[in-house]
Amino acid sequence: MSRRRDELKALLGGAPPAEAETPAEAEAASAARPRAHASSGAVKAMGLALGNLRAEAEDARALREQVARGERVVEIDPNRIEPAFVADRLSQPDRSDEAFDALCRSIEEGGQEVPVLLRPHPDAERSQAGWYQTAYGHRRVAAARALGIKVRAVVRPLSDVELVVAQGKENSERRDLSFIERALFAEALLQRGFERATVQSALSLHKAEMTRLLQVAEAVPDAIARAIGPAPRAGRTRWMLLAEQLRTAGARDKAEREIATERFAKATSDERFVLMLERLTRRAKTVSRTAEALSEPSGRVVASFKPDGKRSVIEFKGEGAFAAFVASEIPALYAAFKAREGED
Known part of the structure; x- marks a missing residue:
């Protein structure tokens, strides 16, 4: 009891505890001192309270260390989580991500099985206020937000490079990003100043594949890609074909007209891709006609x-003198045609 009292005095700012006494010394000292008026029950209660404080402080310290090492899954309010500074998806929960409703139902019925990866917000003030930034798991965060529940997460202190590498690798390992999403993600990272080697590592790409991704990202305007959406079934070959078709201003105008159609607005992402590709690769149908005879009165x-689309043919019979005459008159005939066209 004497030792416990000395510890309490030390914790409350009193004198430091004395050296340990032998049992005989402690008994003699106890006999010489006046009896304490505080009850042993009160001292015990105070000791327990102080012990609880020590335990809570230790638990808090351990939690901070575990979160810092990413060893513990914690639950966080999704309304305090911001997306990564570079988006890796074209899909939006309210429009073009056909699987989002299914994800919400899955989490609602069976819980969130796979935690998301977050980092403390890179802005110090927001971090102190309890804000985070997503490395990967954006759809799971959005689903938790839609369901009004907390999101299960691992929190690690990540640099920008570590964040994009983790973001890219998680998606690559799960084969979760479509070809165009990977292409635009790679381009966005390069535009933000990341080294090409970092981007290749983030997306687990070989040099040749990286080149193809960037070629498509450069040829397909961002607005058109986002209007189509992820189109997960389209694949590399068809996206490269679409990119080739979009290299002219006329083709891009056609694409914008297709985006404005009602059928395009109602279609799924894969259907929108098909509509766009068909619109750009469609050729004007020509009607093959039988040659018309040009005869004398006799x-x-x-x-x-023979009219044949853009390439009509006049074939002359007999000597070439008449053909030469017609050829010499073509400039004047064309001028007369244009003049009459202008009057109309």
């Missing part, structure tokens, strides 16, 4: 005319 055929 009925002798001097030439035949």
